[in-house]
Amino acid sequence: MSAEFPASDNLPVAGTAYGLGIGPGEPDLITLKAYNILQKADVIAYPALEDGVSLARQIVDPHIPEGRIEIAIRIEMGKPADPIYDAAAIEIGKHLADGKTVAVLCEGDPFFYGSFMYLFGRLAEAGHPVKTVPGVSSMMACAAQLGAPLAAKNDVLQVIPGPLDADRLREQLAKTDAAAIIKLGRHFAKVRGVINELGLTDRARYIERATLETQKMVPLGELPADAKAPYFSMILIHRRGDAWR
Missing domain, CATH: 3.30.950.10 (Tetrapyrrole methylase, C-terminal domain)
Structure with a gap:
């Protein structure tokens, strides 16, 4: 069951991607802002290993509502990551163009060695609205x-x-x-x-x-x-x- 956090008037805007810093691992270290956006997002994207394991997804599992579209961005170790981020940005961009709100999960803080920065650059350069919610860094x-x-x-x-x-x-x-x-x-x-x-x-x-x-x-x-x-x-x-x- 999801933890109870206060609601916020700062709700996500349709057609916008949000890079959510979700903290280092303990689920309760997510910020109120990130939690509230997560509750309203239409699509949730996150990095995952080839075998399907995603620490980011595991961290916020108690907070994810049912029925959301999920995108696992599978990182193949030892292979160039650029094509993976290119494809993920295109997939996310299609949802944004349809007016959906996309929450991209990032362990720790998105801009402190966070993988979200690579999606941020691609989505922003493609003209999509992108916002970043800071998180507790490792x-x-x-x-x-x-x-x-x-x-x-x-x-x-x-x-x-x-x-x-x-x-x-x-x-x-x-x-x-x-x-x-x-x-x-x-x-x-x-x-x-x-x-x-x-x-x-x-x-x-x-x-x-x-x-x-x-x-x-x-x-x-x-x-x-x-x-x-x-x-x-x-x-x-x-x-x-x-x-x-």
Whole structure:
């Protein structure tokens, strides 16, 4: 059963696509605005893996009304994504041209490394009205779960993708006050090695699947040497250990 949220006068406009930030995983972290648009949308689109699994769809499952048209945008790992987004934009565009409201689900925030931005560009360039509803990003959720404020005072905070090569990672981390390292996955061992080289292991916190039932968080140095990390994982580092110091 869907959770009860207050109604809003800010209802979706016919023929408009909305990129909804739905938060990092816990269903209740959806915003009121995103929830209200979701209730009124004619069509709901979301990214999904080839086997049909969609984390975005799972997150909002308690909030989706019955009888909605659904579009699964199936991402084929290891293959170019542009043709997939091209086709999805055309399919969504047809519904918009028919006057339907389309809600596109995006984990976290749509414009913080979110896949929705690729649809946004295509739909906007095609002349369709497109709006974005911000959401709770994974970085904010990880900080909250870890009890680790990201930055304070005049700190410079960097968001560093794990796939960067070791030299670039070392260069970025060597000069930062605080960092959030994202997209770990198969790059975890490399990232961990660079952090250790720079003497930052004791100031690094690891978390995976933030806000989900399978969440795990631990000081980085306490993980086994052969530990693996899923894609949905993050390391937060602050040179002072805690931002408030």
